[in-house]
Amino acid sequence: MKNLFLRIAFLASFSLVTSCSNEYVFTLEHQKQVSFNATIPISLKEKENKPVQKVQFFVNGKEIPSEGASIELQTKDLGVGKHQISTLIFYSEKTKKENSYFEVLANKAPIIYDYKIINEYPHDKKAYTQGLEYHNGFLYETTGHRGESTLRKVAIKTGKVLQKIALDKRYFGEGMTIFNNKIFWLTWQAKKGFVYDLATFKQEKEFTYNNSKEGWGLTHNETALIKSDGSHKIWYLDPETLKEKKSIQVYTNKYAVKDLNELEMINGKIYANKYQQNAIVIIDPDTGIVEGIANLKSLKKEMEKTQRLVNQDEVLNGIAYDSENNRMFITGKNWGTLFEIKLIKKQ
Numbered sequence: 001m002k003n004l005f006l007r008i009a010f011l012a013s014f015s016l017v018t019s020c021s022n023e024y025v026f027t028l029e030h031q032k033q034v035s036f037n038a039t040i041p042i043s044l045k046e047k048e049n050k051p052v053q054k055v056q057f058f059v060n061g062k063e064i065p066s067e068g069a070s071i072e073l074q075t076k077d078l079g080v081g082k083h084q085i086s087t088l089i090f091y092s093e094k095t096k097k098e099n100s101y102f103e104v105l106a107n108k109a110p111i112i113y114d115y116k117i118i119n120e121y122p123h124d125k126k127a128y129t130q131g132l133e134y135h136n137g138f139l140y141e142t143t144g145h146r147g148e149s150t151l152r153k154v155a156i157k158t159g160k161v162l163q164k165i166a167l168d169k170r171y172f173g174e175g176m177t178i179f180n181n182k183i184f185w186l187t188w189q190a191k192k193g194f195v196y197d198l199a200t201f202k203q204e205k206e207f208t209y210n211n212s213k214e215g216w217g218l219t220h221n222e223t224a225l226i227k228s229d230g231s232h233k234i235w236y237l238d239p240e241t242l243k244e245k246k247s248i249q250v251y252t253n254k255y256a257v258k259d260l261n262e263l264e265m266i267n268g269k270i271y272a273n274k275y276q277q278n279a280i281v282i283i284d285p286d287t288g289i290v291e292g293i294a295n296l297k298s299l300k301k302e303m304e305k306t307q308r309l310v311n312q313d314e315v316l317n318g319i320a321y322d323s324e325n326n327r328m329f330i331t332g333k334n335w336g337t338l339f340e341i342k343l344i345k346k347q
Contacts, residue, residue, distance in 0.1 A: 024050055024091055028100040035107040035253075036075050036289060043070035044087055044098070051091065058086040075104045080288045081232075081249025081256070106253040106289040110282070112346040113294040117302070118327070119340040122159035125307065127152075128333045131176035131185070131218060131262060132318035135198075138162070139320055139329065139338075142176040142185055149173025151185060151201060156329070159338065165201045167194075175217040175262050177225060179239055184225060186215030193242070207242035211235070217263035217272065221285065228263055228272060232256040234283070248288040250281070257281055257290055264319035266328070271319050278316040278332075294343050300332065307336040 025047035034040045044055050057064045057071050060083055064071050082103045089096045130149075131142035139154040149167035154160065167173045172188040182204070183196040191209040196202060209215065212235045217228040224245065225237040235247045250257045250272075259275040269291065270283040278300050282292035296316055300309075311334070318331040331338045 024052075024089075024094075024096065026087075026089060026096065026098050028085055028087065028098055030085070030100065030102055032101075033103045033105060034075055036080055036104055036287065037107050038075050040073045040075060040102060041070065042073065042085060044089065045069075052089060054090040056088040058084075058088070060084055061086070076287075078104060079248055079286070080104045080106055080251035104251070105255075106251050108289075109253050110290045111292040113282075113292055113343040114346045115294060115296060115299065115341045115343055117299075117339055117341055121156055121338040121340070123331050123335055123338040124154075124159060124161065125334055125336040129262075129318040129331055129335070130174045130333075132320040132329065132331065133176065133178055133219075133264070134320040134322045134327075134329065135178050140176065140178060140183065141318070142173050144173050144188070144333075146170070146172050149187075151176065151183065151196065153201075156338070163201060165196075174215045175219075175228070177218045177220050177263075179220045179225060184218060184239075184242075186218050186227070188216075189214055191215075195242075210244050211247070212244060216275075217261050219263040219265045219270065221265055226263060226265065226270060226285070228260040230259060230261070230275070232258040232260065234260065234263075234270065234272075234285075234288070248285070250283055250288045250290060252290045262317050262319055264321050266319075266321045266323075271321075273317050273319060275317070276313065276315050280316075280319065292343075296330070296341075299330065299339060299341070303332070303335050303337045303339075309334065 027045050029045055030042040055069045057066050082101055085100045087098045128144045130144045133140045141152045141154055143150045147169045151165050152161050153163035171190050174186040174188050176185040181198045183198055186193045193207050195205045212229040214229045216230045219226045225239050227235045232250050233247045236245045238245055261273040261275040264271045270285050272281050278297045280294040281290050314334045316332045320329040327340055330341055
């Protein structure tokens with residue numbers, strides 16, 4: 001009986017070794033992190049050098065032409081961020097998929113900015129600011145909290161609210177922007193935004209988010225609405241269909257920058273509040289590279305000289321830019337002051 005058990009064990013182990021030797025074991029070999037504007041070689045390896053008929057490579061779902069089992073990618077064509085590599089492998093009348101990731105970091109550190117206060121103006125302390133934009137001599141502002149979310153037209157020098165509507169109490173209002181005489185206003189977690197006539201504040205239509213998780217900040221360039229969702233991604237929306245066309249990832253030379261909030265397009269760059277950091281990051285809209293960081297922590301302290309903040313989330317949030325006069329306006333959630341500031345490169 002003992003010999004029988006030994007023979008069975010031997011046959012089982014032999015079968016296992018034989019079956020394992022017939023298995024194809026693939027690995028994708030590449031750097032896990034690489035700098036922007038660099039080349040990254042990627043190759044598919046089979047553990048025991050068994051014959052492979054064909055390999056198809058895909059990066060972020062797009063097929064990359066290849067000859068053999070290797071490719072080279074130019075990271076400048078991808079932008080910064082995490083990117084997926086997929087392969088479809090044909091061998092021995094079978095197919096198999098392999099997936100991996102690599103991360104592209106910025107190839108230079110961001111410039112650090114300080115600031116100078118140019119002017120100070122009154123701001124409604126009850127305004128939980130979510131969006132801020134300058135248009136034809138006035139500020140347009142959206143505020144948050146369910147049951148308290150409003151859209152406003154505001155006189156800069158006095159802080160007086162000249163025009164105002166409330167959002168349905170079901171929704172938590174977020175960022176806004178003005179494009180082609182329309183106001184586009186986001187909500188936070190309802191995956192829905194609204195469009196209003198600029199002059200009358202009459203609601204014209206609504207739209208839904210697709211891939212972006214939430215609504216945080218909103219701005220625009222000449223052809224697209226540009227939206228943040230609280231992550232490290234920024235989304236580009238068609239202003240007519242309001243569908244998401246693409247996204248970029250936002251990175252420094254060390255890490256992804258998440259919690260991107262209120263947005264403003266200034267001189268071809270995206271300026272974004274970083275939630276609860278009292279800082280603004282300056283982003284290349286094509287690559288996602290953080291080119292600059294403005295530390296505005298002391299601006300909050302300056303405001304607190306005349307006002308006591310009671311909640312942790314009463315932070316810097318609100319960027320507006322007057323391009324004709326090169327003026328930048330900054331405020332925060334429930335801040336009693338609107339600041340006109342100028343950013344200065346830190347020495």
